[in-house]
Amino acid sequence: MIKRSHFVLATVLSLMLAACGGDKGVIGEEGDAGATGATASGLSEGSDTSGSELGAEMEQLLNTNKIYFEFDSYNVDRQSQRVIEAHSQFLIENPNVNVVLEGHADERGTREYNLALGERRANSAAEIMIAYGVAPGRIQTVSYGEERPAALGSDASAWQLNRRVVILR
Amino acid sequence: MKNTRQKISFFVVLMAAVLSIRSAGAVLEIDITQGVAAGIPIAVVPFEYRGSDPPPHEVSKVVGSDLRRSGRFETIAHENFLNRPHDHTEVEFKDWRLIKAEVLVVGRVIRMALDQYRVEFRLFDVFKEQQLGGFRYDVSGNKLRKIAHQIADFIYLRLIGERGAFDTRIAYVTLQVIDGERNYLLRVADSDGYNPRTILKSDEPILSPSWSPDGEKLSYVSFEKKRSMVYVQRLKDASRELVASHDGINGAPAWSPNGRTLAFTSSKDGNPEIYLFDTQTRLITRVTQHHGIDTEAAWSPNGQHLVFTSDRSGRPQIYRIRRNGTGLERLTFEGKYNARAFYDPNGERLTLVTNQGNGYRIGVFYLDSRGLHVLTDTTLDESPSFAPNGAMILYATQQGGRGVLAAVSSDGRVKQTLRFQKGDVREPAWSPYNQKL
Numbered sequence: 001m002i003k004r005s006h007f008v009l010a011t012v013l014s015l016m017l018a019a020c021g022g023d024k025g026v027i028g029e030e031g032d033a034g035a036t037g038a039t040a041s042g043l044s045e046g047s048d049t050s051g052s053e054l055g056a057e058m059e060q061l062l063n064t065n066k067i068y069f070e071f072d073s074y075n076v077d078r079q080s081q082r083v084i085e086a087h088s089q090f091l092i093e094n095p096n097v098n099v100v101l102e103g104h105a106d107e108r109g110t111r112e113y114n115l116a117l118g119e120r121r122a123n124s125a126a127e128i129m130i131a132y133g134v135a136p137g138r139i140q141t142v143s144y145g146e147e148r149p150a151a152l153g154s155d156a157s158a159w160q161l162n163r164r165v166v167i168l169r
Numbered sequence: 170m171k172n173t174r175q176k177i178s179f180f181v182v183l184m185a186a187v188l189s190i191r192s193a194g195a196v197l198e199i200d201i202t203q204g205v206a207a208g209i210p211i212a213v214v215p216f217e218y219r220g221s222d223p224p225p226h227e228v229s230k231v232v233g234s235d236l237r238r239s240g241r242f243e244t245i246a247h248e249n250f251l252n253r254p255h256d257h258t259e260v261e262f263k264d265w266r267l268i269k270a271e272v273l274v275v276g277r278v279i280r281m282a283l284d285q286y287r288v289e290f291r292l293f294d295v296f297k298e299q300q301l302g303g304f305r306y307d308v309s310g311n312k313l314r315k316i317a318h319q320i321a322d323f324i325y326l327r328l329i330g331e332r333g334a335f336d337t338r339i340a341y342v343t344l345q346v347i348d349g350e351r352n353y354l355l356r357v358a359d360s361d362g363y364n365p366r367t368i369l370k371s372d373e374p375i376l377s378p379s380w381s382p383d384g385e386k387l388s389y390v391s392f393e394k395k396r397s398m399v400y401v402q403r404l405k406d407a408s409r410e411l412v413a414s415h416d417g418i419n420g421a422p423a424w425s426p427n428g429r430t431l432a433f434t435s436s437k438d439g440n441p442e443i444y445l446f447d448t449q450t451r452l453i454t455r456v457t458q459h460h461g462i463d464t465e466a467a468w469s470p471n472g473q474h475l476v477f478t479s480d481r482s483g484r485p486q487i488y489r490i491r492r493n494g495t496g497l498e499r500l501t502f503e504g505k506y507n508a509r510a511f512y513d514p515n516g517e518r519l520t521l522v523t524n525q526g527n528g529y530r531i532g533v534f535y536l537d538s539r540g541l542h543v544l545t546d547t548t549l550d551e552s553p554s555f556a557p558n559g560a561m562i563l564y565a566t567q568q569g570g571r572g573v574l575a576a577v578s579s580d581g582r583v584k585q586t587l588r589f590q591k592g593d594v595r596e597p598a599w600s601p602y603n604q605k606l
Contacts, residue, residue: 072484072485108549109506110509110522110552111376111595112421113464113465113478113480113485115418116441116464119441120462141417142395142396143397147374147376147392153570154549
């Protein structure tokens with residue numbers, strides 16, 4: 001199980017690196033904490049203090065602050081569920097920390113539908129956190145629809161990176 | 170269907186980037202990418218100008234451009250003209266028969282005083298040797314383009330038998346990214362893209378402008394408070410009001426035909442549903458009831474129905490419902506994605522975004538036959554709206570990685586793109602008819 005999740009994580013990370021290393025521009029945005037390079041996936045503020053308590057896998061899950069979705073879908077896949085659970089665990093252990101879940105869509109289809117889709121994605125993540133025991137009042141969701149792409153370009157690799165929920169603490 | 174298409178394409182002449190309407194300092198270029206060979210041949214003689222300084226706008230040029238853009242007219246090149254009359258006393262009909270003009274437009278602009286102009290024009294049937302109409306207007310310089318659009322509207326009505334939509338406006342959103350900073354502008358321009366004015370400036374996204382039926386207000390979605398909320402803004406004095414700022418998303422505003430009610434989407438009750446906001450009583454009523462996505466409401470012209478996008482079947486499709494929430498009916502079944510429907514002024518057709526497996530394109534859905542006709546062949550088309558006469562559909566698409574506006578005749582035969590000089594252009598909405606000069 002650990003092996004498998006490491007493999008998936010590595011895939012996600014290499015995807016991100018590939019996206020950043022290619023000729024595709026990555027737009028920096030306040031939501032995607034420091035999203036201007038490979039650092040987008042790492043080094044969120046909380047990890048310094050809690051790193052010693054957590055296993056390596058937990059730390060890596062916590063350092064992942066984006067989960068990705070299939071086209072026109074708000075289903076959270078298994079690996080993303082583990083990411084959300086790790087963040088939920090962190091929230092439960094740190095009751096003074098709140099979370100914002102930002103839902104995004106790729107550019108295909110209509111803007112208003114994508115605004116709704118982004119919200120459904122953020123809500124999907126929120127529901128998992130609530131099921132895990134995080135108080136609903138500590139979770140805020142916001143949808144940017146297709147308005148804030150993480151990757152520019154009109155191809156499958158950009159679209160894949162743009163269908164996401166960003167977890168912000 | 171295939172047969173019809175082939176017949177249509179037989180009449181269509183592809184003129185990629187042939188006709189380009191430019192002027193010094195123009196904010197945009199209009200490329201007619203596809204025209205119709207069967208347009209009425211019309212000669213628009215450059216209007217005579219009587220005055221010292223050149224006029225601020227060339228009226229006859231605007232008239233000619235409008236008529237040509239409609240795809241219903243073929244404007245004859247000036248160099249073919251044998252003479253250049255300016256009123257009925259100077260017209261020799263045989264000269265115009267020789268160059269195969271069926272219709273002739275002549276006129277003059279006279280400078281009466283500082284910023285005061287008199288515009289006169291006459292329209293002739295060349296074969297009947299008859300005047301079909303003529304008008305005189307006294308206006309200030311900044312109204313010259315408007316008068317030109319009204320002249321084009323008059324000619325269109327007289328010869329096509331339908332009201333023209335040249336003297337109307339469009340609203341749209343531009344995005345420029347300068348040094349990583351986003352700059353969104355909500356703008357209103359004449360129907361040909363000239364005379365753009367900024368209505369709202371923001372560093373956060375602006376979406377979905379919707380015209381009030383009197384053309385005096387715009388409703389839109391702004392993220393200026395870091396999430397989507399619906400505003401109503403009066404164009405005259407820029408006064409505005411926040412009308413939907415509920416928890417969750419707020420979006421997709423649409424004015425009822427009588428201007429009293431605003432339909433909008435909100436997820437305040439847990440998931441995106443359609444609501445009605447009564448601008449007089451301030452009361453909100455819920456129209457849809459489903460745990461899926463319901464959004465993008467548009468009103469039927471009689472104000473009795475709403476069409477909207479819902480993914481309740483698993484994929485976005487168009488549904489129709491009475492404004493009181495009864496009579497729900499699914500309309501579209503063709504294609505895996507149908508969204509953002511908009512009624513034509515007669516209530517007989519919808520224009521929408523459709524994906525039949527080869528990209529997001531603009532389609533027309535016929536409510537009686539339930540037939541869906543795809544009009545465009547690009548892949549990222551969005552935000553279609555009918556001109557107030559139903560003849561053209563304005564939409565957003567992408568060209569060279571950049572958002573541009575485009576228009577297609579509702580029969581698909583005439584296509585044009587409006588290219589602005591800078592930035593990304595999106596979210597167009599064609600205004601209703603202007604109520605006053």
